[in-house]
């Protein structure tokens with residue numbers, strides 16, 4: 001009597017493994033598309049600052065590597081650097097782009113953006129850590145920041161990295177209402193606010209990286225780093 005064909009367990013396990021690998025690759029591709037789409041959204045809303053966002057991500061990764069953050073975690077660093085301000089899409093343009101001084105009420109609205117960023121990013125599987133880093137990117141080293149008033153090492157290291165890089169980018173970038181600061185002045189201000197706003201170790205790690213890239217950054221902005229110094 002002919003029996004049912006017996007499945008080869010080795011072949012079955014092999015094809016199952018291939019399917020799992022395929023699904024993992026699909027998931028990663030989907031996640032990357034979401035990150036790119038959000039980044040595009042920031043550009044469309046004109047929320048990104050002057051330095052190209054990929055440069056911000058590169059800087060964050062280089063600082064993270066120097067601070068011994070494991071390679072396996074660098075994707076979260078990259079996403080946090082790219083999308084920490086995604087919550088600004090929830091802030092009305094009239095406040096976000098206001099050139100005059102903000103009222104305390106308007107400032108309070110803007111200060112909600114890290115929570116908005118967290119509430120968006122946490123919805124995507126695999127971006128949970130990045131969402132927490134975005135939540136805390138405006139904490140100050142001395143505990144006077146927001147939203148949680150975290151102090152020193154209580155703020156995740158990736159948030160402390162994003163905070164420094166973001167501040168440098170904001171300082172050196174040209175705006176329609178003001179010219180960006182020279183590189184040396186931006187570094188002076190980062191150092192001046194170390195221990196209060198910024199983590200000195202992160203600032204000191206970032207300085208040689210910023211020095212190295214200053215020429216390219218200022219050339220892209222249409223000025224010269226040397227002239228700016």
Ligand SMILES: [Fe+2]
Pocket residue numbers: 084085113114137138
């Ligand atoms: Fe921010």
